[in-house]
Amino acid sequence: MNIHIIWDEANLPIIKSNLSNVIDVIDDTxxxxxDTWLFSSNGEFVIEFYHDGQTIIGLK
Structure with a gap:
């Protein structure tokens, strides 16, 4: 499943990758x-990794 990785830093690019590849290196990501967001390319979910350690999953 393809996802887009978005960081809260405006000068960083948005990256498209495979979810399983990102999960393998999630600590580095x-x-x-x-703050980091993983958006599914098909719009089915978003995962937010908040700076205080909280992780929130939103489903369509």
Whole structure:
């Protein structure tokens, strides 16, 4: 499943990747910036990794 990775830093790019690849390196992915969002390409879900350690999953 393809997802888009978005960080809260405006000068960082939005990256498209495969969900299973991102999960394999999730610690490195969320270390890039304070807040990180994973959006599914088909709009089915969003996962937010908040800077205080909280993770929120939103489903369609």
């Amino acid at each position: 969320i270390a890039v910036s304070f």
